[in-house]
Amino acid sequence: MTVMTGAQALVQALKHNAINTVFGLPGVQLDHVFDALYQERSAMRVLHTRHEQGAAYMAYGYAQSTGRPGAYLVVPGPGVLNTATALCTAHAANAPVLALTGEISTRYIGRGFGILHELSDTAAMLAPITKCQVFADSPARVPLAINDAVRQAISGRCGPVLVQVPDDVTAQRGEVSLGTPAVRDPDPAPDPDLIEKAATLLGRAQRPALFVGGGVLGAEEAVLALATMLEAPVIMTRHGRGALSDRHYLAQTLMGGHRLWPEIDVVLAVGTRFLEGGEAWGLDGRIKTIRVDIDAIQAERPCSPDIKIVSSAKLALAALADALGRHNRKRASREAELDGVKQAALKKLSLLEPQKSYSDAIRENIPEDTLVVTEMTQVGFYTWMGFPVYAPRTLIFPGYQDSLGFGFATALGVKVAHPDRAVVSICGDGGFMFTMPELATAVQHGINLVTIVFNDGAYGNVRRTQKLQFQEHFIGSDLKNPDFMTLAKAFGAVGMRANSPAELGSLLPQALKAGAPVLIEVPVGPMPGWQALMPRAAVRGPRA
Template identity: 45%
Template structure:
């Protein structure tokens, strides 16, 4: 971690002329200099000067939702769908706590989200006077869910703090940052020396000796497999070249989906990967925690692992790999391809994956209606459209069965798997990608977490289409209580509103689909409107997909 909390000010110098400006103006100017064009935020007393600076700034828009959780989720959706730094702003105390689940999710998903939080008067911080929104050790709290935390204590510090936050968000394993500023400091004036745009983090040089060793290991493989995660999203071409050179199937699950298109002959999903796992002799793990393979499927002495990861600590967390390549995924994968092409020593053969694809298709047949609903959505959604997964039965199935054709078009909440994250995340993805179609699925339970954000979609003309599968229950909870606790149901049944009337009340297009065929038709219509829409899909209890996700240990 590159965390900086309560560290002394030791800021780099700039040759720019100093200007007399407020801390708020210096902060906003620094954001714009670094390419930030949108702030997802809710105003409040502690941040009034900051918002006034946003108002006066050119080329900066503020999108305000109805709840602080959506500030964080919108920034997260924008970051996940673009790979660029995004910013949210909230008041201190309850405001930061309301958005903390989104920050935690950003930490788990390695997303560069900067949260700007207000504070009580600087002299009173942590004095327990009882100020509005006062909270003890706000930055200490944030340090548990963010890579970088810092306070702007004077106007001249603002450019350097923003610069350090951006550097931290992209260094090693990317992640979120939290910056706070006291309410009386925002309007304080001083001499500020602006800084140029952050030049980015220079990845470590490629270790050619390590690449040579990795190439030797991979060249000896008869049945290699490539496993990709979120850290491989910018290395699509290199990974595809490596796969085609070695004949290795490429396994992606959730964050890594789309690194190579689902319709590529070498693309495989989690169940097929599990089926192949016993015979894999070399696994190349690119930008992935590799948790499923190491902790669930198992590894034995006959399986060698090559890890490519920006995080220098990644290789030490589980079993020691045969080779660890620390740095940029595209650079290392490209170097590995080059080395293999030069050596021409690779002995692996392209595997025939069609029998496995047919096996999975047969497994999907009883997984209804999820499979047909996913087919309907994929048929209506353009190839480059963005699909936002949710913690719902259709969402779980989508992680295995929804075709994805390019990086950053399948957004899934990572290991936090937090219910209700989806709609706000989709709104942020739409705001950052105005020319793309965005579809967010949800269950009737999860959608009510952010149902008020239908107002945000209507106000800001964000044409996300929300597909709400309504079965009157928390499906996972109900299933577990049925199977493991003798049907002693508690906290599982739901009473939802009339979603059509809710949509109408918010000024959003409301549609209903009673079958997969109707869903495909209604979704195509809604996407063509380019207006916010909600499609209500009444449904019953759905079969579990978890036996294909939480498969038992098979090696080691």
């Protein structure tokens, strides 16, 4: 054992768990922790932000783009509550975010004295949006708390976790053992009998399909092997995109999946909430469902499957591919058919202009391995199914919360995690302004992100709804924006402006080589609504 302060124990425990980057803001309950980080500044990168929400979103971007824990550090009370939206986003996307928060001194906890930053029960407030809440009441407990929290964040169905360390504990000295660093708990092995039943069902199927979500990431090789054996389309949700490259004829977005759904006789749903297929599109007696999920409860939602396999995607799909050889029928190529489905979906999406042209201009003028973070904006909505994706974790979304304003700060975290790769943030003017002050963070820390702001001077979805459904009763939807080029330059970033898809395409290579944070403003007018094109209608049987 080594004698150290609780603050030093926290920093050493992070290092022990291979966490070398922390986003955050200092404050009185964290004074000793930030001093401990200073002592380890050669090994720990600390990126201080202009708002706690920005720090938490950066940790989310770091985690979501790597699959590894992203950590942030904030004071209790208003500090940690400022991160709640980002935590909610991480929870919706099953991202392993490590929320580290100080706490008031232990002698005051629960006494209601009104101590600075006091909350009656932080853990209870954040329990619905965190996998676990861990409290360290001594220096010796700090590494154990970190090890346990990281283990839970990366095990099973991943998710955000909370660690609380009171300020008196951070100052206290004591004997500390770092213990065993966190490793992912062993995933449950798939039941061999269920694997055999599932392989039999798939092997006999005439029109099988895979339906995959974010839980399939990491099992891309098995997805390709199984889909190829079955000649089965791989229908990918937003978070599952990239599990199979869009260049492959078997790769389908939800729009293509919706078109195929009426004829599918066996669907293998992997690592997904399955809301589209299992709830929106409808099920009937002619379709059999097989669910693979690490979460046994999730595998029963929104409806009970015919076969439920509780395991990781990687283990279960590998076992299925092995067993399928004993049951699979001879299959003709479906390449021409499925390419036709894909082209029909893209033709339908082409009605969305200028969204399509701007999306195409971005895709055609950035490197193939660029990481793109979308937003709740018109071009962003188009990317859900119209933007080609070639690898997993390269198109980042905010889970089912669809948190307006998540994009810019999240993209900064993605860029920190991938400093040698191009990262592009697609924002609207409304969403960008949520975390706009983090431009200062980007400049100060040399986070050379390229941010595209589509500026229509409005919360576009809301204004369109007010126009079409509420007799042009415009209220709360018009925005008065700054001159974004001037704003960028005021922060020390590079400001550019593009007035067309062609201009945007020509600016992107320059922006990626600028060696500085770049903000590209794209003035636009109202864009056509995308909602009517989304594949939500029931096409077979009742909804769940």
